[in-house]
Amino acid sequence: MKARACRETVVSFCCSKFAAIFLFLAVFVFIFFLFNILEFQHKVITTFPAPRPHLQHLLHNFQPQSPKDALEERLLLDSIAWPETPSLPDPLSLEQTSDPAHSIFTILPEKDGRQWHVGDQLEVMIKLYDFQGHPKKSGGDVLLARLHNRALGAGVAGQVLDHLNGSYSAVFSLLWEGSAQVEVTLVHPSEAVTVLQRLTKEQPDRVYFKSVFRSGSASETTTCNVFLHPTQQPLCNYTDLHAGEQWFCYKPKKLSCDTRINHSTGGVNPKLKAEEEKLFKSGVNMKVSIKASGSANVNVLPKMKGQPEVKSSSVKSGPSGYYYQDTWQALGGTPVRQFSTSSAISQCLKGKVVHMHGDSTIRQWFEYLNAALPDLKEFNLHNLKQVGPFMALDYANNILVTFRCHGPPIRFTNVPTNNLRYIVNELDGLVGGIDTVIVLGIWAHFSSYPIELYIRRLQRIRRAVVRLLDRAPDTLIVIRTANLKALSLDAALTLSDWYSLQRDKVLRAMFKGLNVHLVDAWEMVLAHHLPHDLHPQPPIIKNMINVLLSYICPQKGG
Missing domain, CATH: 3.40.50.1110 (SGNH hydrolase)
Incomplete structure (x- = not known):
């Protein structure tokens, strides 16, 4: 009996010992497997529910920003903040939006007798009006300004300043002798910018992409993007950890994620209200020239003695260069x-x-x-x-x-x-x-x-x-x-x-x-x-x- 009891004790001890060893091995294998997933996840394609197409998910669901990068981003966003346009009526009417046909620009000073020389600054005042001929009361319009002389093959960009009350200034450096003609163009009324901002906020994935997945004779095509609309369909995650860039495709129904063979543009699907299309009419309110209230030309005389050379500023407050005889000349x-x-x-x-x-x-x-x-x-x-x-x-x-x-x-x-x-x-x-x-x-x-x-x-x-x-x-x-x-x-x-x-x-x-x-x-x-x-x-x-x-x-x- 004692011998039998001893054998049972030994067997029990051995079983418990092997069980502990097997448990240890199982835990080790699990940890090793998990480590490899984390270590080489840039090579592993995973599937999971699609993130919601919200800006926070788009930008933060992969890698958090460092405090330095986050601060820089906030400062950059502040630096490019665009003036807000008063609330648009619903339904939208063109009547109270910027109309280049009613708008004007004027070379300053308005009185005659001013002489301009190479090296001077030419200032132009721009005033926007709506389709009813009423002056605009707010800023935010997108304007371009150019000074040019086609015969001389000369041209320089003007710097536009928004006074936030419907009026704008354009300043030009006078860089060549002879005639110089002012050209002011309305790219977009401020109301159109409001629509563009809304599209980016509500439909940031309106440009979409496709990828083909192929294995043997089997082939499937799915939609891809930086982020995708939430569905029950799982995603293939092609995020590049080293570059810090994320990319997703909907997973094919029958093929695996690693059978993806190409990338293509899929198309554009913006959802625009019918009345908003009126804000983007070529020849009406998009890329249309604004007329001068008087002359659009000035005659530039030779540089006066002691006049300093025009140079580009380290900040973007002056032109970086200009054309003369159809060749680009750098300023500084x-x-x-x-x-x-x-x-x-x-x-x-x-x-x-x-x-x-x-x-x-x-x-x-x-x-x-x-x-x-x-x-x-x-x-x-x-x-x-x-x-x-x-x-x-x-x-x-x-x-x-x-x-x-x-x-x-x-x-x-x-x-x-x-x-x-x-x-x-x-x-x-x-x-x-x-x-x-x-x-x-x-x-x-x-x-x-x-x-x-x-x-x-x-x-x-x-x-x-x-x-x-x-x-x-x-x-x-x-x-x-x-x-x-x-x-x-x-x-x-x-x-x-x-x-x-x-x-x-x-x-x-x-x-x-x-x-x-x-x-x-x-x-x-x-x-x-x-x-x-x-x-x-x-x-x-x-x-x-x-x-x-x-x-x-x-x-x-x-």
Whole structure:
């Protein structure tokens, strides 16, 4: 009996010992599995209920901001805050909205006898009226001002000041002798801006995207975006932890998340009230010139003795440059050289690697160089013409030029998922150095989203730029700003000049003080006589390339 009891005791002890060991192993395996999920979650695609399409979920459900970034964001939002328009009547009527046909501008002083000289400032007073001919009492209209002389190929942007009472000032630097004509354009009445603000707040996902999922002969297509409307359908999470950017697609019904093969623009679905469409009428109240109450021209005399040179201010209170004889002249900073031959361009780029990252307005620069340099041969990477990535090499001169579109949101069609790269990741993968040029252009594809999304993308890119300059301070970084475009109703609801203006201000503020260079596409399009275009016409692109090359190969002694 004692022996049997002893055996039972031993068996019981052994069982309990093995149970403890198995429990320990189970816990260890669980912890190891959990650790790997957390460690490599940027490679793991998860599914979960869709977040609500609210700004807080859009911006905060992934990574919290640092106090420094949050403060900067608040200051930027304050700096671009737009004047509020009095409440619109419901239903909306055009009668009390801004009418360019009734509005006027006047060159000051109104009395005759004033003489203007090169180096002076010309001031214009603008007064807006509604369709009934009544003066407007509030501000917030979007106005552009330009001074030009077509015969001289001259033009400069004016700076517009809102007095918040229906009147505005435009100030111009007088930079050439001879005739100068004032041009004032109403882009949007203030009431239209109110509608654009509402669309962004209520329909931030009105531009949507698609992805194809494929496995063998099975294929499904689902909707994708920075965030998606809540449904019972689970999501595929393609968030990039290193870049700090989130992206989601609705999960296919039968296929797994890792079968996604491409990215495409899906379309635009803004919900606009029928009466609100009246605020976006070309030739009526959108991109329409305002007439002068008197003469729109002044005659500019030669510079007076002792008159100081006009230079661009460090803050955006003066023009960055102007056109004369159809060539862009910088005011301060790096003088703009003229690279008129292919040999001049290739000599400047000799031994250089030029990496271009951004949207189609940066792709234009790649295409320009590819066409201008006969010895620069583009490799056939079998990518779609509008999508890329692209690479061109001049073997004899050791020149390499590449283009890659920035990561989503990007309104390109049929981009393979393997070609979707965020600028942050690309910059962090570069060695950099004195022979490396980085060109960035990122603005247009963020226009329909809350400006906070754009601010945070730029904050992350700026940190990557700082890291690159820390390890390779001789790297040249050039950033292209936003520009004006032709507007229709559809274009205005997603890529209005007002949206672009807001992002242009944020971009300039974000990189101020860093060792980077700007190509002022906004003023280069505004000051030119050619029509506004999302993709500026060749004469403007040529001037932009001259600015870029002048940064790469500055004038000796300049």
